[in-house]
Amino acid sequence: MELDNKLYQLIGQQAIRYGNGAHTKHKHLQYHDFFIKRIPPDSRILDVGCANGNLAFDIAAKISRVFIYAIDLNSALIEEARKRFSRKNINYVCGDALTALPDQKFDVILLSNVLEHLTPRTGFLKELKNRYHPGKFLIRVPIFERDWRVPLKKELGIEYRLDKTHRIEYRQEEFQTELKRAGLEINHFEVRWGEIWSEAV
Numbered sequence: 001m002e003l004d005n006k007l008y009q010l011i012g013q014q015a016i017r018y019g020n021g022a023h024t025k026h027k028h029l030q031y032h033d034f035f036i037k038r039i040p041p042d043s044r045i046l047d048v049g050c051a052n053g054n055l056a057f058d059i060a061a062k063i064s065r066v067f068i069y070a071i072d073l074n075s076a077l078i079e080e081a082r083k084r085f086s087r088k089n090i091n092y093v094c095g096d097a098l099t100a101l102p103d104q105k106f107d108v109i110l111l112s113n114v115l116e117h118l119t120p121r122t123g124f125l126k127e128l129k130n131r132y133h134p135g136k137f138l139i140r141v142p143i144f145e146r147d148w149r150v151p152l153k154k155e156l157g158i159e160y161r162l163d164k165t166h167r168i169e170y171r172q173e174e175f176q177t178e179l180k181r182a183g184l185e186i187n188h189f190e191v192r193w194g195e196i197w198s199e200a201v
Contacts, residue, residue, distance in 0.1 A: 001158045004149065008162075021084070022054050029193045031112070032058045035138050038188075038199055039108055041065050046106040046132065048097045049073075049114035053081030053090065059110075060087045069104060071097050098124060106132045112140045113195075116166045125182035137184060137200045144169040146194030170196060 015024045026032065032055055039045065041064040047056045050070035060068050068090045072078050078094040086092075093102075098118070109128050115121050128134070142162050144150055150169075153160035161169055168174070172191070179186055179200050188199040 001149065001153050001156060005153075005159055021080075022052070025193075026054055029195075031140060031193075031195075031197065034140070034197050035059060035110065035112070036062050038136070038138055039063055039066065043067075043107040043135075044105055045069070045108045045110055046102075046104075046128075046134075047071070047110040047112075048128075049111065049117070050077075050081065050092065052077045053085035053092060055110075055112055056081070056090050056092075057085035057087060060089045065089075067091075069093065069102055069106070071095050071100075071102075073097075101127070101131060107135045109134045109137045111137065113142065115139065116141050116168050116170070117163075119167045121168075122178055122181045125179070125184060129183055135201070137198075139179075139196070139198045139200065141175065141196050142166070142169045143191060143194055143196050144171050144174075172196065 012023065016022070018024055019027070035055065036059055039059060043063070043066050045059065045066060045068045047068050047070040050056050050072045051074070053070060056068045056070045060066055066089060070081065070090055071093045073094070073096050075094045078092050081092045109132065118124055150160050175196050175198070176186060184200040186198055186200045190197050
């Protein structure tokens with residue numbers, strides 16, 4: 001199981017090299033399409049935890065007249081986003097979304113592989129909901145039930161998370177309960193590629 005974890009990390013590094021700096025999961029999972037088809041034209045989007053801007057760039061390029069405020073805590077990733085994925089309709093900001101949310105209006109809140117890194121999550125979702133009153137949340141998170149080896153690793157006391165910074169890897173019921181406690185209603189829910197892809201209002 002420890003070897004399995006090491007192989008996963010090595011394969012991830014090679015996938016980034018193969019993708020010329022962008023993990024090939026962006027292409028192979030096609031999760032960008034999930035977000036793009038759910039964002040209407042003229043939307044103002046808050047992309048929390050935008051990383052290197054790959055997803056924000058794709059959305060900004062393919063949907064008419066959108067504006068994206070993309071924030072991430074990692075200054076190196078924001079620098080990369082500004083160099084590689086810059087567009088006039090994206091504002092990349094280095095900051096902590098837990099403490100430095102902008103005073104603007106947003107129609108869509110985007111959380112792509114972000115919630116699993118945060119605590120407390122329910123309070124943060126409530127704050128986003130109450131501050132911005134967005135039309136929708138689009139959320140993507142990793143799922144605990146992705147493989148039988150995950151609970152086995154946990155049982156053996158071996159690292160079972162995809163990333164050591166994950167505070168949680170969701171069971172489906174946990175995700176649904178968490179969003180309900182935040183006052184959100186899930187109107188689309190699917191499990192693909194070991195992840196939950198969801199739209200909530």
